[in-house]
Amino acid sequence: xxxxxTLSKSTGVNIETIRYYERVGILPKPPRAASxxxxxxxxxxxxxxxxxxxxxxxxxxxxVRALLALQDNPEVPCAExxxxxxxxxxxxxxxxxxxxxxxxxxxRMVGACANGRAADCRVIGALAHPAETGAAGQSAQSxxxxxxxxx
Amino acid sequence: xxxxxTLSKSTGVNIETIRYYERVGILPKPPRAASxxxxxxxxxxxxxxxxxxxxxxxxxxxxVRALLALQDNPEVPCAExxxxxxxxxxxxxxxxxxxxxxxxxxxRMVGACANGRAADCRVIGALAHPAETGAAGQSAQSxxxxxxxxx
DNA sequence: GGTTGATCCTGTAGTCGCTACAGGATGTAG
DNA sequence: CTACATCCTGTAGCGACTACAGGATCAACC
Numbered sequence: 001x002x003x004x005x006t007l008s009k010s011t012g013v014n015i016e017t018i019r020y021y022e023r024v025g026i027l028p029k030p031p032r033a034a035s036x037x038x039x040x041x042x043x044x045x046x047x048x049x050x051x052x053x054x055x056x057x058x059x060x061x062x063x064v065r066a067l068l069a070l071q072d073n074p075e076v077p078c079a080e081x082x083x084x085x086x087x088x089x090x091x092x093x094x095x096x097x098x099x100x101x102x103x104x105x106x107x108r109m110v111g112a113c114a115n116g117r118a119a120d121c122r123v124i125g126a127l128a129h130p131a132e133t134g135a136a137g138q139s140a141q142s143x144x145x146x147x148x149x150x151x
Numbered sequence: 152x153x154x155x156x157t158l159s160k161s162t163g164v165n166i167e168t169i170r171y172y173e174r175v176g177i178l179p180k181p182p183r184a185a186s187x188x189x190x191x192x193x194x195x196x197x198x199x200x201x202x203x204x205x206x207x208x209x210x211x212x213x214x215v216r217a218l219l220a221l222q223d224n225p226e227v228p229c230a231e232x233x234x235x236x237x238x239x240x241x242x243x244x245x246x247x248x249x250x251x252x253x254x255x256x257x258x259r260m261v262g263a264c265a266n267g268r269a270a271d272c273r274v275i276g277a278l279a280h281p282a283e284t285g286a287a288g289q290s291a292q293s294x295x296x297x298x299x300x301x302x
Numbered sequence: 303g304g305t306t307g308a309t310c311c312t313g314t315a316g317t318c319g320c321t322a323c324a325g326g327a328t329g330t331a332g
Numbered sequence: 333c334t335a336c337a338t339c340c341t342g343t344a345g346c347g348a349c350t351a352c353a354g355g356a357t358c359a360a361c362c
Contacts, residue, residue: 003338003339004339014320014321015338017320019340019341020320035328035329035340036327038339049279050279053278057257060319067275067278071279081275082261082272082274088257089254095250096247096250099250102207103244107240124222155309165350167349170311171350186311186356187310187357188357189310211347
C-alpha cells in the first residue's frame with residue numbers, strides 16, 4: 001500500500017489527475033490511512049495504466065469507462081470493445097486525412113511567402129481568399145471537434 | 152447592413168460564436184440599430200471568413216489575433232505571418248506522425264480481436280499491456296495537448 | 303390593429319479533461 | 333524541534349465554444 005505520490009510516479013499520471021479520475025468515478029475510492037491519505041495497491045496501478053494508455057490512444061473518458069466495464073465483466077462478448085476501437089480507428093484515420101489536407105495548404109502558404117510586406121503576404125492572402133482545392137477549408141472544423149470529443 | 156443571422160448564414164459561423172468573438176475582442180463591436188440589434192457590413196463578412204479559415208487550419212485564437220493584426224497593418228514585414236504559419240505546419244506534421252502511430256496500434260488491436268469473450272479480448276489486452284513498439288504510448292498525450300493548444 | 307412566429311438581445315452556466323491554486327493538516331529526516 | 337515534503341479539500345481557471353433562460357423586437361398575414 002502506497003500513497004498518491006507513489007502512484008503518480010509509477011504511472012506518470014499527475015496527482016491532480018488521479019484525484020480528478022476518482023471524483024468523476026473512473027477510479028474507485030481508495031481506502032484511507034488514519035490521517036486521511038489515500039492508500040493504493042498494485043491493482044490500481046494496473047487500472048490507471050490501462051486508463052492512461054487508452055487516453056493516449058485518443059479514447060475519451062466515456063469510452064474508457066466502457067472499456068473498463070468490459071474488463072471488469074470478462075463474460076461479456078468483446079465485440080463491443082472491438083467496435084469502440086474500430087470507431088476510434090475510423091476517427092483517427094479521418095483526422096489524418098484532414099491534417100494532410102491542412103499540411104498541403106500550409107506548405108503552399110509558407111512556400112509562397114517571399115518575406116515582403118504584410119500587404120503582399122501570401123500567408124495572409126491565402127487566409128483571406130481560401131483556395132478552392134480539396135477539402136481543407138470545408139470541414140477541418142469537424143476535424144477539430146472530433147478531436148475534442150474523443151471517439 | 153444586415154443582422155447577425157445573415158452574417159451567420161453567409162459565413163457558416165454560429166451566431167453564438169460570432170457574439171463570443173465580439174466578447175473576446177477578435178471581432179470589433181458593430182454599430183447597433185435603434186432596437187439594439189447588431190448591424191454588419193461586407194467587411195465583417197470578410198474578416199469573419201478570414202477567422203474561420205484560420206481556425207479551420209488549426210490556428211488558435213491567439214494566432215488568429217496576430218494574423219489579423221498583420222492584415223490590419225500592411226507595412227509590417229510578413230516574416231511574422233510566415234513564422235506563425237511555419238509553426239503551425241510543424242505542429243500539424245507532428246500531429247500526423249503521432250496519429251499514424253496511433254493508427255498502427257489501433258489496427259493491430261482491432262485486427263487481432265477474434266470476437267471472443269472480453270476475458271480474451273485483444274483490444275482490452277492491448278490496453279492493459281501496451282506494446283513496447285514505437286512511440287505510440289509515450290507521448291500521444293502531448294499530441295492531444297498540442298491540438299487543444301493550437302499552434 | 304392584432305396575433306403569430308422568427309429573430310434578436312443579455313447574461314449565465316455548461317462542456318471536456320484536466321491543471322493550478324489557497325489554506326490547512328500530516329509525515330519524515332536531521 | 334524544526335524544516336520541508338507530501339498530503340488533504342474545495343474552488344476556479346483554461347480554450348473555444350455551446351446552450352439555455354427570459355425577455356424585446358420585427359415582419360407578415362388577417
